[in-house]
Amino acid sequence: MTEIKTAFNSRNFSPEVLAEKLKNQHFADSIDIINDLDIVERVTILSLLPLDYVIELFDKPELEQSAAILELLPINRAVEILDGMSADAAADVFQEMDKETRTRLYALLKPLTRAELKKLTSYPDHTAGALMTTEFIAIPSNWTIQKTLDHIREVERTRETVYTSYVIDPKTGTLLKAVSLRNLILASPDEQILNVPTHDSPITISPFTDHEDIARLFQRHDLLSVPVVDENNHVIGIVTVDDVLDTMVDEMNEDAYKFGGMEALNKPYMQIKFPEMMKKRGGWLALLFIGEMLTASAMQYFETELEKAIILTLFIPLIMSSGGNSGSQATSLIIRALALRELTLNDWWKVIIREIPTGLSLGFLLGIIGITRIALWQKLGIYDYGQHWVAVSTTVGTTLIGIVTFGSLSGSMLPFILKGLKFDPASASAPFVATLVDVTGIIIYFSVASLILSGTLL
């Protein structure tokens, strides 16, 4: 595969030869090579490859700028490709085209393709409706196995998966059962499809079921596809496992970037141009910076305390980071638990009940370590914290209990609050939590200090 790429780049062979080589490659490998070409070369190559092969390439989300390529291809070819593509992929590409081309192409498409595009582009992002394909095997319940198999053979090319047939009541159009191809080939050909033994009632989803729930369902029931039904139990499409895998990888990336405190990237790291990288990172960084400015205001407020007890400043970074760390632990815990549906929005109080003792204990643990550190340095003569060192270390220890508890609580509540406000709970990034906790940390620290050190240092 690499040799093909190198050979073409060094102009060792023409587009015709490249097309000839590509059509014996795995689709994914061809796509890698095609993605490396410039747009004019791509259009040339895709005009030279056999239509069937090109349709398969366009069916994969990995083919970059597929909308732009379709716009540049001869219109007849573009129409053939769109008509041949699986409906869900066609809908995705279609939505990326400019409005003018879209209108022009739409008029030339087959009526069936038109109807499918209309249906599929009408559902919100991140739902089963936007992910599903309308091409599935629907079998009237009065057919025999033989008739079903014949039908599958006939329509096989136009269906994304033939591994499950959906048995439909011919009168009401409702879904009666799902029969796997495995069960079909086991049954005798003249048997009625309705009599094929299946273990249980079919698992269905609504067009508004969201990505995470779909992934969970596939994992739970080891599914290869799942029918999407409307409120009358009519099958309107199916979601297949390959699309679920794609959305899971996307989701993983998005969540990781978000938790790192930046906007999700839609391209590989090395391919992102400088201005785009600045935008994805700079926006959040500046926002967090502005939030964090409140720490300076908080410290200005405690100016007199600061001047009197400069020794306190030594522990500011230690205290603040402990709050941030315990907060980011709690946040990552709750984001996962919400994503896996282990917790629902109404469980927030159960989490508070768990996080208070956990936070107190973790804070106590850090407090003990902190006090020991100060005492050790004092006794060993490494550093002199002054005559009031016991009071100072008590202040630090007490503050740690407060700040770790506060960090755990706010870190665990933030995803609930975001979810309650209809934001993605995964937007609760580690830097976001840290910023939130930092300001409070300073207030807690100096308030505790005023209490413990008043009359001595303060």
Added chain:
Amino acid sequence: MTEIKTAFNSRNFSPEVLAEKLKNQHFADSIDIINDLDIVERVTILSLLPLDYVIELFDKPELEQSAAILELLPINRAVEILDGMSADAAADVFQEMDKETRTRLYALLKPLTRAELKKLTSYPDHTAGALMTTEFIAIPSNWTIQKTLDHIREVERTRETVYTSYVIDPKTGTLLKAVSLRNLILASPDEQILNVPTHDSPITISPFTDHEDIARLFQRHDLLSVPVVDENNHVIGIVTVDDVLDTMVDEMNEDAYKFGGMEALNKPYMQIKFPEMMKKRGGWLALLFIGEMLTASAMQYFETELEKAIILTLFIPLIMSSGGNSGSQATSLIIRALALRELTLNDWWKVIIREIPTGLSLGFLLGIIGITRIALWQKLGIYDYGQHWVAVSTTVGTTLIGIVTFGSLSGSMLPFILKGLKFDPASASAPFVATLVDVTGIIIYFSVASLILSGTLL
């Protein structure tokens, strides 16, 4: 499903009635109910359910404590279950049993099951060898379609998936092609299997291919299963898409917890007992705390500067958090790029080349915001930063450029270093990076201050 659970808990019906109800449920739903019972009840129920149904339950990784249940079941039943389970699931359960039971059971198992267990338990975790099952459809290349289909019908019950048949050279035993069930039912029954048209050479993996690469391959080629071959191209097992989904969800959770700075949980949040939660969070929190203590040492080192220019302390939290935030952005970027194989270990210098200008620019952005903030407060009379406020704001601005660049660089290099040391790059947590950057942040801040403020404030 919930009603069944409630009814049983309120002792409205006996184990016999519960078993009767369960066997009409989806496997995943039954498992949920069974997982809620105590271990003795579980054993009773699983003795009452039909063997076929029980085998399916044990095949799912979601059934909790399956090893313990098998140990408590009558030995004959346990043997029947292990013999009936898919080989990969059986190997997983087997490895969790205590050594004594394992030896006792092993002797009674079918020779085939014994051989499979031996093979499957010999591969390291997180590899295809540990994930694969040895039950697949292998077809000698001189068979016809009809003979192949008859064979599939016959062995269907003992194979995890029948959707792909692997065509083997009867002499050398090597893999010649992979034929999908879809292609089989399309072909005419008396055709030779070797002549069934397939698009391309079969995609294979080695038993040592790791989880992330397997997931990537499934996503790339839209696979339902992939054959695992040894160095002589003999098929030794297959990995199926349902197992890939399971490992992806596990991986997602693990990474999220790690990035939050804690050990991965293996149970839902609400089910973790207090001591375990303390262990998972307390260990890392204490470790990070001890690392962060270096900030106190760094500040002690700059004691004289601190006393002279107390105004500088106001901006310590702001500066430190900016370093941490830019570091955690860079880390999450590189962890994903490494996981998706967009970058390899040798690309570290390319990343440095990209991160230096990005870091400098982001730092410049924050520096400008910071200087503006100080100037505004000073001019508007909100706070008086003293006669040297211009020098102070220049110090803050310059430090921000330095710290954000350093944060971006160390954040992006940490995953490379971990990977180089054979650790999981995803262990580079946001708190870990922040701790690393905090200490350096203080050093950079006071060094810049010494340079700019010497002769005025210092």
